[in-house]
Amino acid sequence: MKKAILIAVLLGGCDLTASQERATAERADNAQCSNYGLKPGTAEFAQCRMSMDQHRQARVGAALQQIDRNNREAADYNERRLARPTINCTGTTTGNTTNTTCR
Known part of the structure; x- marks a missing residue:
């Protein structure tokens, strides 16, 4: 459930499958590392790609944590709002009259 929400948030409503999204990210990462002047197949290019992947994973992790925080805050709010x-109440009867006091 959380992954579905995260994907919807990250893609901004785009209708991409997970494999399409990965392929798009891979092309973008390749292009960015090439723009840095790195050549595919070199150790530096591989390091660049790993770094970009780690940053992406960190962003996804942070987004999941934010979703969890939002869900907890909403649950806490609803619990407080709905708490009664x-x-x-106590009642005392004198003759035919019963007085009830509630606190």
């Missing part, structure tokens, strides 16, 4: 105070 405890009411204790």
